[in-house]
Structures are given as structure tokens and as C-alpha cells.
Amino acid sequence: MRVHARLPLALAALTAAHVAALAAPFLSPYDPTEQNRTLPYAPPTRVHMIDGAGRLHWRPFVYRMARRGDGEGYEEDRRRSYPVLLLARDVDLAGAARVHLFGVEEPARIFLLGSDGFGRDQLSRLLHGARISLFAGLIATALSLGLGWLLGTVAGYYGRWVDSVLMRSAELFLALPWLYLLFAVRAVLPLRVSSGQAFLLLVLLIGLVDWARPARLFRGIVLSARERSYVLAARGFGASDLYLIRRHIAPQTFGLLLTQAALVAPQYVLAEVTLSFLGLGVSEPTPSWGNMLAALQQYHVLVSYWWMWVPGLALLAVSLAYYALSEVLHQAGSAE
Amino acid sequence: MLAAGAALLCWRAAAQGPDPADLLRTEHEVGRAGGRLVFALRTEPKTLNPVTAVDSASRDVIGRMAADLVHIDRQTQQTTPALAKSWSVSSDGRRYTLELRRGLRFSDGHPLDADDVVFSFQCYLDERNGSSQRDLLVVGGKPAVVRKLDTYQIAFEIEQPYAAAERLFDSFAILPRHLLAKAQQEGRLPQAWTLSTPPAEIAGLGPFRLRSYVPGDRLVLERNPYYWKVDGVGRPLPYLDEIVFLLVPSEDAQVIRFKAGETDLISRLSAENFTVLAREQGGRLRLEDLGPGLEYSFLFFNLNDLPPGRLDTIARKQAWFSQTAFRQAVSATLDREGMVQLVYQGRAVPLASHVTPGNKLWLNRALPPPARSLARARDLLARAGFSWKDGTLRDGTGSPVEFTIVTNAANTARVHLATIIQDDLRQLGLSVQVVPIENRALLDRVFQSHDYDAALMALGSGDADPNGEMNVWLSNGATHLWHLGQSRPATSWEQEIDELMRRQLVTRDASERKRLYDRVQALVAENLPLIPLVSPDVLVGTRARLGNFRPAVLDHNVLWNADELFWRP
Numbered sequence: 001m002r003v004h005a006r007l008p009l010a011l012a013a014l015t016a017a018h019v020a021a022l023a024a025p026f027l028s029p030y031d032p033t034e035q036n037r038t039l040p041y042a043p044p045t046r047v048h049m050i051d052g053a054g055r056l057h058w059r060p061f062v063y064r065m066a067r068r069g070d071g072e073g074y075e076e077d078r079r080r081s082y083p084v085l086l087l088a089r090d091v092d093l094a095g096a097a098r099v100h101l102f103g104v105e106e107p108a109r110i111f112l113l114g115s116d117g118f119g120r121d122q123l124s125r126l127l128h129g130a131r132i133s134l135f136a137g138l139i140a141t142a143l144s145l146g147l148g149w150l151l152g153t154v155a156g157y158y159g160r161w162v163d164s165v166l167m168r169s170a171e172l173f174l175a176l177p178w179l180y181l182l183f184a185v186r187a188v189l190p191l192r193v194s195s196g197q198a199f200l201l202l203v204l205l206i207g208l209v210d211w212a213r214p215a216r217l218f219r220g221i222v223l224s225a226r227e228r229s230y231v232l233a234a235r236g237f238g239a240s241d242l243y244l245i246r247r248h249i250a251p252q253t254f255g256l257l258l259t260q261a262a263l264v265a266p267q268y269v270l271a272e273v274t275l276s277f278l279g280l281g282v283s284e285p286t287p288s289w290g291n292m293l294a295a296l297q298q299y300h301v302l303v304s305y306w307w308m309w310v311p312g313l314a315l316l317a318v319s320l321a322y323y324a325l326s327e328v329l330h331q332a333g334s335a336e
Numbered sequence: 337m338l339a340a341g342a343a344l345l346c347w348r349a350a351a352q353g354p355d356p357a358d359l360l361r362t363e364h365e366v367g368r369a370g371g372r373l374v375f376a377l378r379t380e381p382k383t384l385n386p387v388t389a390v391d392s393a394s395r396d397v398i399g400r401m402a403a404d405l406v407h408i409d410r411q412t413q414q415t416t417p418a419l420a421k422s423w424s425v426s427s428d429g430r431r432y433t434l435e436l437r438r439g440l441r442f443s444d445g446h447p448l449d450a451d452d453v454v455f456s457f458q459c460y461l462d463e464r465n466g467s468s469q470r471d472l473l474v475v476g477g478k479p480a481v482v483r484k485l486d487t488y489q490i491a492f493e494i495e496q497p498y499a500a501a502e503r504l505f506d507s508f509a510i511l512p513r514h515l516l517a518k519a520q521q522e523g524r525l526p527q528a529w530t531l532s533t534p535p536a537e538i539a540g541l542g543p544f545r546l547r548s549y550v551p552g553d554r555l556v557l558e559r560n561p562y563y564w565k566v567d568g569v570g571r572p573l574p575y576l577d578e579i580v581f582l583l584v585p586s587e588d589a590q591v592i593r594f595k596a597g598e599t600d601l602i603s604r605l606s607a608e609n610f611t612v613l614a615r616e617q618g619g620r621l622r623l624e625d626l627g628p629g630l631e632y633s634f635l636f637f638n639l640n641d642l643p644p645g646r647l648d649t650i651a652r653k654q655a656w657f658s659q660t661a662f663r664q665a666v667s668a669t670l671d672r673e674g675m676v677q678l679v680y681q682g683r684a685v686p687l688a689s690h691v692t693p694g695n696k697l698w699l700n701r702a703l704p705p706p707a708r709s710l711a712r713a714r715d716l717l718a719r720a721g722f723s724w725k726d727g728t729l730r731d732g733t734g735s736p737v738e739f740t741i742v743t744n745a746a747n748t749a750r751v752h753l754a755t756i757i758q759d760d761l762r763q764l765g766l767s768v769q770v771v772p773i774e775n776r777a778l779l780d781r782v783f784q785s786h787d788y789d790a791a792l793m794a795l796g797s798g799d800a801d802p803n804g805e806m807n808v809w810l811s812n813g814a815t816h817l818w819h820l821g822q823s824r825p826a827t828s829w830e831q832e833i834d835e836l837m838r839r840q841l842v843t844r845d846a847s848e849r850k851r852l853y854d855r856v857q858a859l860v861a862e863n864l865p866l867i868p869l870v871s872p873d874v875l876v877g878t879r880a881r882l883g884n885f886r887p888a889v890l891d892h893n894v895l896w897n898a899d900e901l902f903w904r905p
Contacts, residue, residue: 037674191740191771284755299588300608
């Protein structure tokens, strides 16, 4: 029961993350690609209620950030305060009006999670990046596990030459030098790939490359399940293959399916970093958690700007929620 | 000549033999003998053979073990006598006579004479050896002829006069004939002097000689007792007993090892790591910003002749790329100051042409600094027939102007530069996509398949002299990046650059050469075949105790005067 108590929490966290991703244009205060060249690596903006004179303001406000005189870091310019506005309006480059949940008046900026090396708002990038990372992870997981489950079950259930063909090709897939194949894929594709195409490519590549490992796992389970006495009995009563798989064999694999899903989904979010490096993922300036985390590969970013770790924390939270979810479902499944 | 005056001749009994020797006396701070210096290499040296070495790690090591006839002082960028104590040029500029120092010995104790010099150039010129330096010795289509006049005199003859030919001698390591003649005769020279060769079979004229090599870990050089320089009070150089080259593959790992005190010198630091080190040092370290080096980064458009049928979309875009006004508009839109601040934290300079302010002798100071002006860019484009609709730039036929920029994915700074360019051009209504790709794929696209719109790269020549840039600017040059393999100059300004570059090559008057090369820079700044971006500062560091540390923007930035480095107490 203790495990079940975590279910609402995990579900709520995952739902919140996905809803936030979908509502990114509204929730984020800025365009995720908007650069502020005077504000690289600005720390998170502090939101104040009490000003320098000790007066309490009914509406939270921020100060404008300015470079410190020695060129190292930032300080607040306390001469003027800028109240935080709800439902702030602005216009994008093409001239269309947009509404954001909150914002401040120019020239002040509100960077609740700091800014990156180009002075772009980390919060806006995190929210927009979640759209790509969360959904790419989710769809790629569904694709690779779906394919792996289908082929693994077929191989395990029918055995003999079907099994041999499928499992040898699985081994071939595991043994292929993927890095070089991906180089080749990049060479064949046109250089200009739109964000939508990049997203599809990402999902397809991950899903198709990684079906072999789950397929081997599912085959093992199906192999032992089809020899169980109740399966043999059902077969004796004349049950069809499809019925047997659906009614008796598939349910045995669902626990593993969920555990695997929880394990690989966060891995696939990270796989995007590698693919982006090879020019196959989402490229600048479109944010994704993968390319945001890639900034941490630089030593100076790693040691100097803690807010650059935020996509990593978000990824950790999402992974934990997925894991809790799968554990609950797994236990519920075995209790049945 | 400034440096020639500095090098005083000094007669004295050589420490290891009865011959009196022509030693070179240096003028810098007199130091203390002893100690070891640790330096990290990013990759493992491939060879110790000066004839075949091309990778920078091999050259870093070989540079400490070998010496040349005439040397370019890395600080003044002028030539100074080295193994040759003097030289003279014939009046037609085709014949150089060099006088060797007397009584010098290789690091194994064997004496040096003119036969070794003749043998060395024979090795570099032998096509079987495939030396990358061979091309430098082929002037006017004919290889140089090197002859022995007597034991200490050599004649060096070239087909046509060649400006600053004495600079050629720099980095041609003189080889020991007694150790390599057999390998050369049998055509095995490229296989000689590998990393597994016993130290006793390798000898050079540099300040250090090989002691030991542990694959994948370290290479140790020890003091050469026969070295040919002495300090101001006549004590033999070098001061250090040992130089240890450690293998540390990434820059970040090198920074961590340097900070931990495991290495003593670091060069080619990124601005960010330089800032981190400067913040954490506390007086133990000495970090120096040498100002811009010779490296220049640039954006260029694909102007190659494309094979018909393939790459049609690029061919269509070339209608924009080939217009000088289009390239000028792109250049005027770029926020180079922003690049300097965001990518290099202020440790770089914006460039107007390909010659950086680090090149003290050749920079054309009359060129105005690159100015950013969106208004000028819009004006240029409007007059070239471009127009705007819904905020996007369109060409005369109404199609939107969009292109991709490829760059090396492993180089974070370049990817960041491209990202800034992308954002700048968005202000102009241009849609640009940045495609970071793996470096070999990038070079393949630029040099072989020509399947790219625009690319962001950087070049940096080893020497400040324009002769090192011939391959970039001649229209048939191997590195004429934007339009390779031209049988004749495609544009009038490329033809003019060809003429100017060829003329400066055979002009012997230095100020006349400068005038010619100034014009080349002006043509580049106007026509922008390469749109110059920025030149990063050369950033180096060492321990505060290291004496005679005089880093330079020329290669090798920190080890070039390894013979004079010493540890203060």
C-alpha cells in the first residue's frame, strides 16, 4: 500500500510536466531563442517584496541586472524597480502579439532560472525544450518497446526458424557500428532539416536502433510462458495462437514492458544529446533538454553557473516519476 | 638586423671536446641549472622523424630536440642566426651562402659539418619521403639546390628570387647523416625514428634529447650536453635537466591537471578556462593574455563551380552568394563585438580582413574596423534587387533567402559564433540554419563534394609572412576555400589578388612587399570571399616561479625558448 500512495504523486508530476510543456508559449516569459547579448550567464533574477528603503510592496518586483564594474558577474541596479506583471503582452519578430503568464517591463528582464551563454532565458528554454525532449522520449520509447515487444513475442512464441531469423537480426543490430552508420545517415540527408523533421528523425532513429535489446528480453519471457501448463491446456482445447498470446502470454510481459519503459524513457532523452552532436538531433537555436545539458560539457560552465544544471534536475525528477509509476504498476500487476 | 646584433660570437673550449666552438651567447636573464618541466600534450606524438612529422604533438616534441640553420625569433617575428652564424644573398637574389658555426656537435657527440646540412635537404627534397615541407623548397617550379662549398659553408640556390627566403630555413631540422644515411639510401627514411626507436639511435641539435617514452603516458626529454648556446655569463644552456610531455587528451582535463600542479605550462587555453584559472589562482600561477594570435575565423559562401544536375538548390543560391553586395550586407549585419564578448569573454578582436593585429609586421592599419549597420545592410540588399515581405528577405524572383551554415561540432566556440550569426541575420529577415557536423564530414563537404551553402571555419598560419598564405589566396591554391580548383581566376579581384601575391613573392624590397600585401587585405575586406569574424587571443599560463617565461603568439607559444627556461628558488 505504501507504494500505491506514491501513485498520485508520480502521476501528478508527470502530468504537470507534460502540460507545462504543451503550454510553454504561454507559461514562459520570453521567446526561447531571444538573445540578450549584454546578459550572458546572468544568475536567476531575485524577486523582491521589500525595497531598499524597507517599504513593503503589494506587488512583487525585480531590479534590472547590470554587469559589475570589474566585469565579473552581475549586480542589481537599485535605482528603479520593475513590478512583475501578470498576463504580460509583447510582440514577436514577425509583429504578432503574444500573451505570457508573467513578465516585466523592458529594459529589465526576469530570468527566474538565470540565462545561458547567449543571455537566453533558461526557464523559457526549459519549458520549450520539454516539448521536444519529453515527447521524443515518450514516442521513441513506445516505438522501440512496441517493436521489441512484437518481434520478441513472435520469436518466443513461434520458435524455430522464425526465432532464429529474428534473434540473429537482433544480434546483428546490436553488433552494428552505430556511430559510423549515423555519420552515413547524416551524409545522405540534406543539411537543412526543419524542427519537425528533426523531431521525427530523432524518434525514428532511437526507436529503430534500439528494438533489439527489449526484443531479447521479451522473447525469454514468452519462451517460458508458452510452456506453462495452463497455456498447454488452453492449446489442447483448441485455442488459436492469437487468443493464446492475447489472453495468456502477453499479460506475462506487461510488467517488464512498464519497467523497461520507465528505464529507457530518460535514457532516450539523453540519447538526443549524442544525436544532436552528430547533427541528427535538434539544432540551435531550438532548445531541447539534450542540447541545454550539452553546455555542461564545458568545464567553466560546470563549475561556475549552477543554474545551467536545471535541465538535469528536471530530467532527474521526470525519471523518478516514471520509475515510481512503473513500480506501482508492476506491483499492481503481480498482485493480480 | 636586430637579432643578428644580439647574437654575439663567443670562443671558448667546448665542455665535451678539444675543439673551440662558435657558441651563441643569449642576452636574457641568467638562470639556475636544474629541475624539470612538465607539459601536457593533447594527443600522442605520431613520430620523432622531423622529415615526416605533421601533427602538432610530434612537432611540439621534435621542436625541442632539433635545430635549424636560421631561426625566426618567436617574439620579434624576425630571423636570427641559429646553426648558421651568418648568411649572404647574391645580387640576383637566387643564391644564398650560409656559414655554419664551427665545432658544434649532435646530441650524441658526433660533430656537425656541411655534409649533414646537404644530407638533410636531400631528405626533405626526396619525393619518396613525402615530406610536407618539400613544397617550401620548390621555388618557381624547381627544387632548391643545396651544395657544400667547404666543411662549414653551404650554397643554397633557387630558380627565381624569393622574398624573405631566409625565413624558409626555420623549422627545417638539420639531421645527423651518420645515423640516417643508411635508411635514406634504402628508402626507409619515413620509417626511421619512430616512438619505439631506442634513444641512443636518435640525435639532434636541439636543447634536449630523448630519454624515454612510455606509450599512452609520457615522453621524457633530457638536457643535451652538447647544445650550442650559452647564457650571458658563458654557462651552457639549457638550464632544465628534463622536459616531461604528459598525455592529457582534453583541454578541460589539462586545466584540471595544471590547476592541481601536475603540469607546469599550459597553452591554447579557452577564454572561459583562462577566466576560471585567473579567478582561482591566488598568486601561484602566472596567466598571460598575449593578445590576438594569427588565427582568424571566417564565414564563407560556396562559390564553387558545381557539377550540373547535382546540387541544383545550391547552384540557385549561388545567385545570391556570388553578389558582392550580398556578402557585404551579411558582413555589415554581424555583431562581431557581441562575438568577442559572448564567445571569448572579451579576449578576442573583431577583424576587418584576414590579417590579425597579432601579425605585427603585416597588418594593414589603414583598413577601417568592421562596423555593424543594419541600415547599410538593408540598403545594399535593396539596391541589389532584394525585397522584404512579411519580415522575410526575398530575392528578385520572390523566393525567400535562406541557407545553412556548417561548422565543426567539436569546436564549441565556432558553434557559438554560428549561433550568433544566425540570430544577427534573423534581424535582416534571413532564415539561417546552423548545422554542426563532425570535422571530417565538414572538410569533405568543403573540399570534395562542395555540398554546402556556407561554412564557418578558421585558419592560422604558422608564420607571419604572407608567403605562408599563398595556398589560400591564389585562385588555384589548395586552400582557396570558397572556390577550389579554378583553372583561371573567376573574378577580376581574384585575378588582382593572384598578381599581387605572385609579385610580393619575388619582390625583395620589404616595404614594397608590405604595400602589395596591404592591397590584398583591402581587396579581401571589400570583396569578402571570406567574411572575417574575430581573432581569439592567445592565452597561456605557467607557475609564477618559472624564469625567462616569454610566451609568443607564434608556434610554439610557450616552449619556443625552452633552452632558457629555469626555475627560481
